[in-house]
Amino acid sequence: MSCRRIQAEVLESAPAAADTFRLRLRAPDVAREARPGQFVMLGPIDHGALDPFLPRPFSIHRAGPDGDLELLYALVGRVTRDMARLAPGRRVGLLGPQGTGFSAAGTGELWLVAGGLGVAPLVFLAEREAPRRKVRLFYGVRSADRAVPLLRLQEAGVAIDLATDDGSAGSPGTVAQRIEAAGPPPAGAVIAACGPWKMLRAIHSLAARWDTPLELSLETRMACGMGACLGCAIQLAVGRRRVCLDGPVFDGREVFG
Secondary structure, rough: OOEEEEEEEEEEEEEOOOOEEEEEEHHHHHHHHOOOOOOEEEEOOOOOOOOOOEEEEEEEEEEEOOOEEEEEEEOOOOOHHHHHOOOOOOEEEEEEEEOOOOOOOOOOOEEEEEHHHHHHHHHHHHHOOOOOOOOEEEEEEHHHHHHHOOOHHHHOOOEEEEEEEEEEEEEOEEEEEEEEHHOOOOOOEEEEEOOOOOHHHHHHHHHHHHHEEEEEOOOOOOOOOOOOOOOOEEEEEOOEEEEEHHHHEEHHHHHHH
């Protein structure tokens, strides 16, 4: 699968939830080749469009047959706040799709576990898998206003279990507590998760107890996004790995043993 460096046209940058925005780009070649779990590096092309010294990694949130590519991001600094102000017609540099995506092997039930912005790559995976298997998404956020609307997934038949830390929507408590209460998954099921490290460790413990295959999408800082700089290398149970090249999706046993 090739990785392309292109100029993508901004179609829309709009709020998706509290302090969370969705960026929609016209990038037909990247959208056509993208697999759930992969990411793109976003950087400047159009003068003044963005001003990072290095491109930034973003999980692919959606990749449609119409050639549109969607990214989901939180307002956490100068670059993302500049992204929120991008007007339609501006152009940004895009490198991708990159990394190893989800395999989601088999045809058994697929349980997805998202913590906060970890929902970004899992929406893409859910939309791809829902036509051929039963998909259930466990989605945890701090409060109701931070939950990204998922009407399109619901219309596709995906069952959504929402958990909020403050109990303002869905089940009160963490998403790990919610999936534990719902478990164990049926025979033949597969779990895929993305979110904070503490959540991933908890999901790995549950998957090991249930003897259910688990894939984890890891989030970390990146510089080049191509494995050359080693800026994203982290220590896993199987040794040191480059998240951008060896991942970002890993078998749960590779991460925690």
